[in-house]
Amino acid sequence: MSYTLQFGQVWPYLPYLAGGALVSLWLAFLAFMGGMVIGLLGAMGKTFGPPWLRSLIQGYVVFLTNTPQLVQIYFLYFALPDTGILLSSYQAVLVGMTLNAGAYLTEIQRAGFLSVRREELEAAETLGMSRLQSVRYVILPHIMRILFPPLSNQYILMTLGSSMAAIFGVEELTGRAFNVNAQTFRSIEVFSVTAGLYILLTLIASTLLALVGRQLFRARMRIV
């Protein structure tokens, strides 16, 4: 063990790496929002749709949640060009993450749907609430209270998962770490600084999400 750690060469790259952290957050955010839309449609289809739609959605969810996201993106990136669909690496990663998130978020949101009881809707109707009012005052607060913790958890997991974008050459936090590593050859230092940035990033994100969840939705969430 004759290796001396020298962080001196890595520090100048800190702003560059921190910029990559923002790219990671943004990538995860875009994929999460896309996944939320897919998940909402999927959950509605699976709860209220006709049988063929249900089994179609079920097939999508089962297949996407039982195969690795990395290989799904490989498929999008390398196999789709054969059919004439050419995705840039950023697009392929984004589409792959969105589709993958859509499958998980379908399941999460469906659980939220199922948690609303018929009695609550009947009670809202008895109180003379309109459809819109019962969605606004009964269903949404209830669903968000239950859904917010697993949703924010999923967002954090997706921020970590976005690191695989580096494999396709997207310059987010891990991708930039690869670049800095190639320039300085200070591998251990670069990747420990990167790891530290990820810890900081997710700590800030999960603390903010927990605060929002507790304030807005009275969700039971632990801060850190």
Add this chain to the structure above:
Amino acid sequence: MLARMIEEAPAFFGYYNLIFLFQALLGTFLLSAVGCIVGGLAGFGLAVVRRTEGLGLLPPRLAALLFVEAFRRIPFLVTLMLTFFVFQMAGIGIPIFWIAVVSVCLIASAFIAEIVRGGLDSVHQNQWDAAAAMNMGYLMTLRLVIVPQAWKVILPPAFSFFILFIKDTALASQIGVMELTYAGKVLNNKGFSAGLVFGSILLLYFVLSYPLTRLGARMEARLAPSRDRTA
């Protein structure tokens, strides 16, 4: 794309490629299995250490806390790279497969520790107090009172984490570990069309993961009613 895939299929599913794919499947399975077993045991140990009380055990408790909170927040790819370079710089010449195993175990034990901690916390505080009143020690309380009730809460999420985990091992291909995704890259480089190769790899992962998912769902359904009663 389809015509080309059908044309290539006989060559792709040749004897040696099938053996190659089978070995890759075995690699993925071994990587996940070792990670599950070591991660399960170490994670349990970490959770037990975190539940201890008193000043004497503060340093190990803090160490466990830091370990768990850190490794749950570092992406697997970064952990993998870090382990890889640490082993390289330390001059420890072990096969790459075992480097991947080490990083897999690090991540698994951190996540399992958090799941086990949730399970231990799910047992009501009164039970801990009652055990203490009967002069049971910490380990005895765990063995006779807490774990018999907590395992039903721990097992389903731990199982679904392990299934999640099989898919995470795909990242080990990045340091050159012989597993399914790596095999896919090799076969793709050999000239087989990406659709055929990665389609088959996706299917193989599915074959590995889907039965376990079903098993997990059945287990959860069976354990759920009894879970409500003890709560």
